[in-house]
Amino acid sequence: MSETPARLSRAEAEVLRKFWDLGPASVREIVEAIKTPVAYSTVQTLVYRLEGKGAVTRVKKIGNAHVFAAAITPEAFRGGIVRQLLGLFSGSPKLLVSSLVERGDLSLEDLEAIRRTASAVQRKSGKRRP
Secondary structure (H helix, E strand, O other), rough: OOOEEEEEOOOHHHHHHHHHHOOOOEEEHHHHHHOOOOHHHHHHHHHHHHHHHHOEEEEEEEEEEEEEEEEHHHHHHHHHHHHHHHHHHHHHHHHHHHHHHHHHOOOOOOOOHHHHHHHHHHHOOOOOOO
């Protein structure tokens, strides 16, 4: 799977998530998987935009219908979002986390879970932060 594409709209991200849920799918299958009523042509446009951005790729054609599949993993997508978000905080994870704490979006439990994850990653990689 390829690198994270350029920014995706919410609607594009929702369609991409459907590809992760379903695997390779046609536009019609994506339309049917979306909970809210949406026009076929709208989803088709979103799929073509995702293809243009490198987030999905055509894998085969059945009759007149193309079957598409995700070209990026959820992890790569989330990594791209995190990089963009960090960019808004001058690349500082501390500023980002502080902002989330101040807004009440992160609890002490969340922070403890983050600390445990960071410790586990450091142990696994053998690296220590000063």
